[in-house]
Amino acid sequence: MSDWVIGMMLGVSIFLGSIAVVALVWAIKKGQFDDSEHFLNAVKFDGEEDLNDAANLERKKEALKKKDYRPE
Amino acid sequence: MSNKISCSHCHLEFSEDVMIKEDEHYFCCNGCQGVFHLLSDEGLDGFYDKLGNNKLAPPSEQFEDASNFDSPAFYERFVSTNKDGFSEVSLIIEGIHCAACVWLNEKALSGMDGVVATNINYTNNKAKIIWADDSVKLSKIIDMIRAIGYNAYPYDASLQEVKADKERKEYYTRIAVAVFATMNMMTIMVAQYAGYFTGISGNIRHILNIGEWVLATPVLFYSGWPFIRGMYFGIKTHTVNMDTLVATGAILTYIYSIYITLTRSGEAYFDSATMIVTFVLIGKFLEVLSKKGIADTLDVMNHYLPDDVKVIQEKKIVTKNVNDVVVGDIIIVNSGEKVAIDGEIVEGNGSFDESSLTGENEPVFKTVGENIISGAVSIDADIKYKTTKDFANSTMSNIVDLLENAMNNKPKIQQLANQLSEYFSTIILFLSFVTLVGWYIYSSNFEQSFMISIAVIVIACPCALALATPVATLVGLSIASKRGILFKEAAQLETMAHANILLLDKTGTITKGRPEVVKENIILPFRQSLLYSLLLNSKHPIAKGIANYIFSEDLEPLELQSFKNIPSQGISAMFDGKMLAGGNAKLMQTIGISVQSQSDNSEFYFAYDGQLLAKYELFDIPRDDAKEAIEKIRKLGIEIIMLTGDHEQSAKKVAKLVGIEKYASQLTPQDKATYIEKLHQSEKITVMAGDGVNDILALANSDIAIAMGNGSDIAIEVSDVVLLNDTFSSLSDSFKISQRTFTMIKENLVLSFIYNAITIPLAMAGYIIPLIAAISMSVSSLVVVGNSMRIKFGYNSNPS
Numbered sequence: 001m002s003d004w005v006i007g008m009m010l011g012v013s014i015f016l017g018s019i020a021v022v023a024l025v026w027a028i029k030k031g032q033f034d035d036s037e038h039f040l041n042a043v044k045f046d047g048e049e050d051l052n053d054a055a056n057l058e059r060k061k062e063a064l065k066k067k068d069y070r071p072e
Numbered sequence: 073m074s075n076k077i078s079c080s081h082c083h084l085e086f087s088e089d090v091m092i093k094e095d096e097h098y099f100c101c102n103g104c105q106g107v108f109h110l111l112s113d114e115g116l117d118g119f120y121d122k123l124g125n126n127k128l129a130p131p132s133e134q135f136e137d138a139s140n141f142d143s144p145a146f147y148e149r150f151v152s153t154n155k156d157g158f159s160e161v162s163l164i165i166e167g168i169h170c171a172a173c174v175w176l177n178e179k180a181l182s183g184m185d186g187v188v189a190t191n192i193n194y195t196n197n198k199a200k201i202i203w204a205d206d207s208v209k210l211s212k213i214i215d216m217i218r219a220i221g222y223n224a225y226p227y228d229a230s231l232q233e234v235k236a237d238k239e240r241k242e243y244y245t246r247i248a249v250a251v252f253a254t255m256n257m258m259t260i261m262v263a264q265y266a267g268y269f270t271g272i273s274g275n276i277r278h279i280l281n282i283g284e285w286v287l288a289t290p291v292l293f294y295s296g297w298p299f300i301r302g303m304y305f306g307i308k309t310h311t312v313n314m315d316t317l318v319a320t321g322a323i324l325t326y327i328y329s330i331y332i333t334l335t336r337s338g339e340a341y342f343d344s345a346t347m348i349v350t351f352v353l354i355g356k357f358l359e360v361l362s363k364k365g366i367a368d369t370l371d372v373m374n375h376y377l378p379d380d381v382k383v384i385q386e387k388k389i390v391t392k393n394v395n396d397v398v399v400g401d402i403i404i405v406n407s408g409e410k411v412a413i414d415g416e417i418v419e420g421n422g423s424f425d426e427s428s429l430t431g432e433n434e435p436v437f438k439t440v441g442e443n444i445i446s447g448a449v450s451i452d453a454d455i456k457y458k459t460t461k462d463f464a465n466s467t468m469s470n471i472v473d474l475l476e477n478a479m480n481n482k483p484k485i486q487q488l489a490n491q492l493s494e495y496f497s498t499i500i501l502f503l504s505f506v507t508l509v510g511w512y513i514y515s516s517n518f519e520q521s522f523m524i525s526i527a528v529i530v531i532a533c534p535c536a537l538a539l540a541t542p543v544a545t546l547v548g549l550s551i552a553s554k555r556g557i558l559f560k561e562a563a564q565l566e567t568m569a570h571a572n573i574l575l576l577d578k579t580g581t582i583t584k585g586r587p588e589v590v591k592e593n594i595i596l597p598f599r600q601s602l603l604y605s606l607l608l609n610s611k612h613p614i615a616k617g618i619a620n621y622i623f624s625e626d627l628e629p630l631e632l633q634s635f636k637n638i639p640s641q642g643i644s645a646m647f648d649g650k651m652l653a654g655g656n657a658k659l660m661q662t663i664g665i666s667v668q669s670q671s672d673n674s675e676f677y678f679a680y681d682g683q684l685l686a687k688y689e690l691f692d693i694p695r696d697d698a699k700e701a702i703e704k705i706r707k708l709g710i711e712i713i714m715l716t717g718d719h720e721q722s723a724k725k726v727a728k729l730v731g732i733e734k735y736a737s738q739l740t741p742q743d744k745a746t747y748i749e750k751l752h753q754s755e756k757i758t759v760m761a762g763d764g765v766n767d768i769l770a771l772a773n774s775d776i777a778i779a780m781g782n783g784s785d786i787a788i789e790v791s792d793v794v795l796l797n798d799t800f801s802s803l804s805d806s807f808k809i810s811q812r813t814f815t816m817i818k819e820n821l822v823l824s825f826i827y828n829a830i831t832i833p834l835a836m837a838g839y840i841i842p843l844i845a846a847i848s849m850s851v852s853s854l855v856v857v858g859n860s861m862r863i864k865f866g867y868n869s870n871p872s
Contacts (some may be wrong), residue, residue, distance in 0.1 A: 003273075003275045003276060003279060006276055006279055006280075007279045007282075010260070010279065010280070010283040011283075013256075014256065014283065014286060014287065017252060017256060018252075020252075021248060021249055021252045024248050025245045025248055025249065028241055028244050028245050028248070029241065029245065031241075033244075034193065034237075040171075041171040041174065041175075041194065049118075053179065053182060056182075057182050057188060057189065060188060061156075061158075061188040061189070064158075064186070064188060064204045064207065065156055065157075
């Protein structure tokens with residue numbers, strides 16, 4: 001096996017591994033692990049209706065933002 | 073027996089005849105019925121599908137007015153405005169049992185006009201709600217939460233909690249990076265080490281070194297940042313600490329390895345730099361893992377007192393915030409309510425539960441002219457009282473202040489490894505400098521002298537020293553947790569090993585906390601259902617103790633008429649037109665039965681139709697394993713003192729039963745704290761074990777606080793160690809484990825010093841060949857890890 005194969009394999013594996021670590025770090029920072037039950041409950045309960053609710057809530061937030069003047 | 077049917081809302085089962093029937097639905101109470109209709113009207117009945125077979129607590133009736141949530145004072149303290157101009161509040165929602173409850177609250181709140189986001193954490197029941205304040209008021213949101221059968225109270229999330237959360241998250245990410253890099257590094261190292269023995273081409277070794285370099289960089293500069301920062305502050309304040317040693321060791325090893333890699337001139341030690349950072353970081357993380365949030369504790373504590381009280385003003389009853397009450401106001405307290413402000417009773421009488429102040433479960437009878445203290449709960453008293461203090465100066469507020477103070481100033485005993493590392497680091501840095509100067513004078517070759525002096529630091533790189541404490545404590549913690557002993561901070565294992573005094577609370581800690589029947593004397597045979605039905609009507613601990621004692625499946629509750637609670641005497645009722653009475657000797661005399669009482673246990677007489685039928689003697693007996701465990705703890709060289717709010721006689725009796733020679737009785741919560749303070753002044757290290765609200769001040773003041781698993785929330789919150797299985801033997805186990813762990817730490821330190829004593833002179837003399845360096849560094853760390861594992865074997869072979 002030539003040297004560059006070793007180098008490439010090492011490089012690729014470190015690169016792929018670091019993508020996973022970056023994803024993990026991002027998830028921790030976004031607070032995705034704060035509520036240990038959250039994932040399971042979402043699988044159990046989230047349906048079309050809940051997605052609609054979430055979208056409506058976003059819309060409501062935007063509407064309220066536009067309607068009134070809000071100081072920073 | 074009639075059929076059991078489950079309530080359509082809460083799913084609790086009751087017999088059919090007591091249920092409210094409506095079409096095909098059954099309800100156990102009006103509260104459940106109300107919530108059920110509200111949910112159907114709002115289109116939220118999908119809740120019941122999600123609830124499945126889970127059971128709820130029936131909604132408690134909420135008389136509290138939510139309008140104080142709109143007061144400016146409340147806004148100032150709890151409500152913040154976010155960058156979009158929306159208001160934000162953090163609430164703790166009571167009554168959340170399952171994921172369906174979270175769903176219901178989120179759904180109901182997000183359906184309201186003006187609410188833009190709700191986020192409820194199922195694990196800790198904390199909720200963050202964001203809303204537009206001009207569209208909906210916070211009181212309306214609270215009303216909604218209450219209407220669907222839950223309750224909410226605010227907590228201040230802005231303080232320590234957010235900070236602690238951020239700190240914890242930062243450690244998670246740093247550790248994630250460090251662990252990832254170290255694991256990959258290890259696989260590369262396997263190839264490197266194998267290469268020593270089987271031969272490896274220079275090029276491949278070079279490639280592997282570069283791979284290690286790539287992996288080591290984020291570990292050192294991202295994961296290792298807390299140490300670099302620590303070193304910087306150390307230099308600024310002219311102190312040398314563990315951080316200095318770890319940071320200089322790791323950075324110099326890193327630089328040295330880069331030089332080696334680039335010049336292809338020897339062995340690189342990137343692995344040693346990453347491993348030390350990773351291990352010490354994990355050790356540090358254990359320390360911050362569950363640092364108690366003082367703010368959190370105080371939030372729980374404040375919830376122990378009502379926010380507002382009913383005051384008589386111009387012959388009308390008005391609700392006032394506790395802070396607005398002035399000395400001399402007349403306050404009404406009804407049964408079941410909590411007293412918020414100290415005062416003197418002017419009308420009415422009844423029993424109060426003062427356990428949060430005295431620790432004793434026995435109700436205290438109070439009448440006109442007597443003082444009542446904040447924190448007491450009215451059991452059956454409807455009274456009016458005149459305040460003698462304002463809220464801020466009342467007993468419970470004082471306790472909260474003292475608690476805050478004690479928690480902020482908790483003594484910290486420096487860990488042995490940290491103490492030593494200060495000297496160790498200074499000596500190593502000095503030796504390295506001596507080596508540089510010595511070699512330069514001797515060889516006049518700066519490059520060679522510099523490399524040798526760096527090698528001294530690299531060899532001394534304190535893997536073993538830095539690992540000595542974290543590995544030993546980690547093993548100690550895991551053994552403890554398997555035995556149901558939860559240490560909240562790793563460092564406490566070491567502190568506890570230094571302890572020389574154990575202070576024990578009496579009621580609920582040494583004793584079971586509830587009176588049990590120790591002697592039964594049946595004078596005339598009688599139908600036990602009669603006594604049982606009478607007892608069921610009383611909340612008194614003695615009545616409960618006897619009810620538990622005589623309970624059996626065949627007893628059936630009978631219908632009694634005109635039940636009466638006679639304060640500080642007992643209970644009476646009518647059955648078949650004849651009088652049933654149960655209580656103390658005084659009650660018997662009142663109804664014309666003469667009895668002789670000479671026992672020092674609590675006595676309960678039972679009479680029917682003017683005839684004495686039975687006598688029971690009750691005593692709050694010590695836990696089964698108390699005596700044995702106390703003896704074991706004493707053998708470890710620890711002095712044991714019992715502190716109690718109870719009177720002398722009962723303290724003496726319990727102390728004698730469990731073999732405690734020294735005790736102090738009739739202590740208030742403040743007295744207990746002062747007692748500990750005095751011990752501190754004579755340089756004693758104290759461990760306090762308690763269970764109740766009355767112990768929290770003492771717990772917060774002692775070096776190590778231990779709470780029994782079934783203790784009050786606040787006691788568990790304040791304590792450093794929780795005994796989950798609530799037994800006394802785990803108390804003696806925790807002492808044993810901590811002492812054993814500390815012995816291991818000392819052994820580990822000795823081992824690491826022996827290693828350094830051999831390798832450092834060799835390094836200074838320039839004799840360190842790479843193979844030996846690599847092997848000896850790994851071996852020293854392995855020895856420390858292996859030695860720590862012995863805690864486990866040693867402990868298991870010597871079971872308690």
